[in-house]
Amino acid sequence: GAVVSQHPSWVICKSGTSVKIECRSLDFQATTMFWYRQFPKQSLMLMATSNEGSKATYEQGVEKDKFLINHASLTLSTLTVTSAHPEDSSFYICSAYSSGSYNEQFFGPGTRLTVL
């Protein structure tokens, strides 16, 4: 149980375009989902926290107009990188948490974004 999927697993796009990444909890309802970004040889940095049906809470320094997060259901959250630039190239990881999971987050496999 507690499986989280992400789609796509990798994406290459041109500078200036927008890219949407989906995160799904496959076998449980996720009250909260998290989005992280990981640059090469660095740790995971939390970008935002989203609760189903409400606006996401962004960490300091993360542009909410650039990284649009939608958590429309208890099993799906999306991250849209708008007007992507090469510096947005990174590994994006989502996680999901349910109220009965002892505060453990279940991580998706990640999406590698390359912006040309």
Next chain:
Amino acid sequence: AQKVTQAQTEISVVEKEDVTLDCVYETRDTTYYLFWYKQPPSGELVFLIRRNSFDEQNEISGRYSWNFQKSTSSFNFTITASQVVDSAVYFCALSARDSGTYKYIFGTGTRLKVLA
């Protein structure tokens, strides 16, 4: 402030050696959770262990063992008889309440290289 320190950036050992990865955390919360994750080159985080702040029992799982000491705010991870497949980046994480939500704070990770 909540913080996780993994002072060892990179460790190289020869196969069959034992190796200990250090993790020191800071939090003012009395209820918190500690985790270890393995991140192989594929990027997907692999859950290894969860510990809550009220359970100081050490744990052993096969070649892996964990030593949780609240007195020194440490949660160290030992691999016995290391194998090449253990080569990966290992992250220690603290889950503590932040604005009403339990969020993860990751350490910077320790890259373990096990040489044949």
